[in-house]
Amino acid sequence: MKPETKTILVILTVFSMMLSGCIETASDSIEDNDMGDEIDDTPLPNCELNNSCFEPEQQLVVVPHSDGCDNINPIHCMLPFPSDVFLVDDETKETGKRIHYSPTSLPGSGSKSMIEIPLINQMDGFSTSTQIMTAFSTSPDLEMAANQNNIMPSMDVQHQTLLVNLENGDLIEHWVELDARAEDGEQVILHIRTIKHLEYNTEYGVLIHGLSDDSGEMIQPSEALTAIINGDTTDSTDIE
Structure with missing residues (x-):
């Protein structure tokens, strides 16, 4: 064999090895890519199919707010009344609570926009014979509600107003009436009146539900409620 032929064969052999190496590398790369593109046949959980695995982001509800107010009933700062919103902890009191009205809580007068009554803020709670009241923008129909001539409906759990002793769950007899001074079309105060004073140092809850107005339309709760x-x-911040 001529020297030139040996040289050519050697060069061809080297190139063949290099190409073979490149081909193997390319083949490995293709196989790797094929493996990476393989489809996972594992079935998705049902919650992933309908997005129920993830809790939706809770929306912040914007409600009317006034400093020093209950903010449950936008008709008046201090309604519903009485309310534990205006109670603060006080270990020096027998009840462990004390009334606290801020300067913006009490309604102003013709001569003063803000009224402070320090004596009230020293009391250890509300009176056991206090008025219980709230207000509505339309006049509720109280035809089926307990009245001063028949208070027994107030002891039925289906009654439109319930006054409950929160310590033992007892229902408290009462009757319901509207402010007689309200004019047609005006906001009206609803009173819940008991036949005897409530127990001292005891928490009570009031539930009002299923009321409709004179036209038969259901009265809806406020945005805050x-x-x-x-x-x-x-x-x-007061509600939260």
């Missing part, structure tokens, strides 16, 4: 019922978060 609706948020509380639905468990929504509001932008009001």
Whole structure:
């Protein structure tokens, strides 16, 4: 064999090895890519199919807010009344609570925009014979509600107003009436009146539900109360 032929064969052999090496590398790369592109046949959980695996972001409910107010009823700062919103902890009191009205809580008069009554803020709770009241923008129909001539309906759990002793669950007899001074079309105060004073150092709860107005339309709760019922978060620090 001529020297030139040996040289050519050697060069061809070297190139063949190099090409073979390149081909193997390319083949490995293709196989790796094929493995990476393999489809996972594992079925998705049902919650991933309908997005229920993830809790939706809770929306912040914007409600009317005034400093020093209850903010449940936008008609008046201090409604519903009485309310534990205006109670603060006080270990020096027998009840462990003390009334606290801020300067913006009490309604102003013709001569003063803000009224402070320090004596009230020293009391250890509300009177056991206090007026229980709230207000509505339309007049509720109380035809089926307990009245001063027949209070027994108030002891039925289906009654439109319930007054409950929160310590033992007892229902408290009462009757319901509207402020007789209200004019047609005006906001009206609803009173819940008991036949005897309530127990001292005891918590009570009031439930009002299923009321309709004179036209038969159901009276809806305020935005703030609706948020509380639905468990929504509001932008009001007093409610939260």
